[in-house]
Structures are given as structure tokens and as C-alpha cells.
Amino acid sequence: MRRGATERIRQAWVSHTVGDLFQAEACLAHEATVRELLAALATTGGRPVAIAHDLHPDLHSTRFALQLAGEFGVEAIGVQHHHAHIAAVAAEHGIRGPMLGLALDGVGLGTDGRAWGGELLSVDGATFSRIGHLRPLALPGGDRAARDPWRMAAAALSDLGRGGEIAARFADQPGAGTVAAMLEKAVNCPRTSSMGRVFDAAAGLLGICPKMEFEAQAAIALEQHATAYIETHGWPAPLDDGWRIDANGELDLLPLLDALSSEPDAAYGAALFHATLVVALLHWVARAAEASGIARLACGGGCLSNKLLRAGLSEKIPPTGLTLLMPRTLLPGDAAISLGQAWVAIQLLEK
Numbered sequence: 001m002r003r004g005a006t007e008r009i010r011q012a013w014v015s016h017t018v019g020d021l022f023q024a025e026a027c028l029a030h031e032a033t034v035r036e037l038l039a040a041l042a043t044t045g046g047r048p049v050a051i052a053h054d055l056h057p058d059l060h061s062t063r064f065a066l067q068l069a070g071e072f073g074v075e076a077i078g079v080q081h082h083h084a085h086i087a088a089v090a091a092e093h094g095i096r097g098p099m100l101g102l103a104l105d106g107v108g109l110g111t112d113g114r115a116w117g118g119e120l121l122s123v124d125g126a127t128f129s130r131i132g133h134l135r136p137l138a139l140p141g142g143d144r145a146a147r148d149p150w151r152m153a154a155a156a157l158s159d160l161g162r163g164g165e166i167a168a169r170f171a172d173q174p175g176a177g178t179v180a181a182m183l184e185k186a187v188n189c190p191r192t193s194s195m196g197r198v199f200d201a202a203a204g205l206l207g208i209c210p211k212m213e214f215e216a217q218a219a220i221a222l223e224q225h226a227t228a229y230i231e232t233h234g235w236p237a238p239l240d241d242g243w244r245i246d247a248n249g250e251l252d253l254l255p256l257l258d259a260l261s262s263e264p265d266a267a268y269g270a271a272l273f274h275a276t277l278v279v280a281l282l283h284w285v286a287r288a289a290e291a292s293g294i295a296r297l298a299c300g301g302g303c304l305s306n307k308l309l310r311a312g313l314s315e316k317i318p319p320t321g322l323t324l325l326m327p328r329t330l331l332p333g334d335a336a337i338s339l340g341q342a343w344v345a346i347q348l349l350e351k
Contacts, residue, residue: 012091012342013037017335020215027060034064050075050349052341054084056109077345081108082119083128084340085300085332089325090123091343092336098124098294099325100131102285104309105301105333106146106196106216115139117194120249120288123298126347131288132249136191137201140179145197148211149218151179152197153204156257158183173210195303201257202273206266216302223306225270230308236272243280251284253277278312286320298325300340302333 015033019026041047053065055078062078069076079087085108086101101121110116111130118134138155139145145152150173154166158180166180182189196219203209203218208225212218229236242256256276263269285297297317304310304327317324330336 010346012339013040014330014335014339021060027064030061031064034068038068048072048074050077050345052077052079052338052345054078054109054337054341055080055111075349077341077348079341079344080111080128081105081337082110082116082121082301083123083344084337086121086123086128086298086340087343088330088336088340089298089300089327091339092327092329093298093325095296095325096125096347097296098122098292099296099298100285100288100292100294100322101128102281102297102299102313103301104195104299104303107192107194110193115190115192115194117192117196117301118198118251119193120251120284122288122292122294126344126351131292132245132251132284133193134195134198135250135252135254136193137197138183138186138189138191139197140182140189142188142190146200148173149200149204149208150176150210151204152201153210153261154179155183155189156201156205156254157261159254160258160261162261170210195301198253198257199303202260202270205257205260206263206269206273208266208270216305219303219306222270222273223308225267226274226308229267229271233268233271235275236268238276238279239272242276243283245284245287249284249288251280253280256280274306274308274312278309278316281313282316282320285317285322289320289322295321296323296325300327300332300336304332 018029018033021027021030051065051069051074053062056062066076082103085103101123103119105117107115107117119130120132122129122131140151140155150170157163157166163180163184167177170176199219199222203222209218209221239256239259244252260269
């Protein structure tokens, strides 16, 4: 941060991505990169005034942030994951003040200690409130479900009251009967509002990528199937009754997943999923805008890497009168989180 004679000029230095911080090599690279940035800052006579980090206490990045804060004798500021996603978009556009935030990703620790990932937020600089979220789905087997889309499909069937179909439908998957029993008894099945897991459930129900070999493989395959259909036939009409929004702002996509469970054409089903999801999100945010009086919407999170979802929102949101803010320099996923954390921390420190 540098001060001019009449105004403050801020610059953000965002490092390259070092990889998955669940791997030792990436953790070491993360630490080395941070030290390099701090050394570069020191050459200008600067030093940290605070260290921002994610709320999750077990992340390597959080532990290292707390270590650095201790080394420099400065405050460590925890920032909720999805708040940071929206703050990153606000920072890119240089906009402060109230805005709605649509944060769609795989997972991030919520302020209630649960796994969030499909969030509608009201954001005002350093503060936010959760005004809506996706209807939570079970994660049978916990983190294992994030690697096996068929498990998320099973979770959707269970919530639809069709748990008796799981063992036969996924008979080719070892442990399908056990997963059905786990869901029935709610054993080792924490729930999440993650949009990423909804994509997985859709892919699993359509028979697309039942197991993943790399992160987001199912969502990518779902998008590819949808794109192939749309390029040939155009966008399908959205499913009119494919979602519900309750009085508490919870968006329920189970009706859409129910329809996909019996769709024989995977490409059409994937396109129908995207078409219905875009319209459901449109209704969700329009309702929140009307209730709050906020006319600005920022969108962030890894699910915005999906070109169909992003294009659909970019086409349908502006005609409602909402000003739409999308990531433009940084990618929408976790590579932008550090910028959002810094944006929140700056505004906290200025209070």
C-alpha cells in the first residue's frame, strides 16, 4: 500500500497458483511464494499491517497465516470463504457498498461450521449476511462423496424418498448397498449446500462420470454433454417446476434432479440441467433484490468457470435491472480468494 499526496493508491499482488494445499509440495511452494512477496514488499519499505486468511482452522494456509501474524506482531483476520469470493469481484471492479453476492463453488466452511457452496449473500464491504442457500444434500461417506458423483446421485434419490432404488441402480459400484443404508440411517452423511455437489448429482443421475479421476471432472463432462446438445439443437426450454424457493430463501433443485433421474438422453438432460439452473438462479436473485432493494449482483466461485452457466447468467440477469459484476481479470475460483480476503481486511482496518 502506498500513499500519494492527495489519495491512497492500492495495488494487489496475486501470486501464481501453487496447487492443492493438501499436498506437501504445494504447501512448501505456498510458503516460499509468500516469503518472496514479503521480501518484495520489504524492498519498498513496506511491511504487513495484518494477515488475512480463511475461517477454516485446519487449512495449511490458515495455519501459516497465523504463524506469519505472530512473526510480524500483527492482527490475523479470518474471512469466510464465500464472502471472500464476492469481495474478490468487488475488488476487481473497485466497488464498495451494498451488493448481493451469488457464490457457487465446491465447498467452503460456513460461519455455522457447516459446508457451504451455494450461497446468496448480502455483502457490504467487511460484513455480510447469508440470505439464502441451496437445499443441502447429504455427503455419504463425507469427502469421499466429492470424488464419486454416483454417491451424490444416491443422496438425491434418498431425499426424493427413492432410497430403495440406490442399490440396484448403482449395482456396478462397490458399496452401493452400504451407501443406501448410510443415507437411510443418516450415518456419516454430513450435509452441504454446495453447488458443485449438485452438478455431481446431476452427472451421476445421467450416468455421466460416476467416479472422478480429477477435480471437477463430472461438472466438466456435464458441461461438455450440454454444449454438444445446444450446438446442435439450441437451448432446451427450462423445466417449469424444476425448483422451489421457500420463505427462508432456500433454493431447492430436487425437482430438477428428479426429472434427470429418468432422462434417457444424457446430452439433453445435461442441457436441461443448465437451462433450468440458470432460470432458477435468476428467480432466486431477483426475489432477493426485490426484498432487499439492492440492485447490484456480484457472482463468484469455481462453478462460474462453466461457460454455459456464466453465459446464461450474463444474458438473463441484466434485463432484470440488476447490475451484474463478474470476475474479469482473475479466475472465479479459489485463485481469487486471497484478493477477496485482503479487500475485506482493508475495510475492517479502516473502520
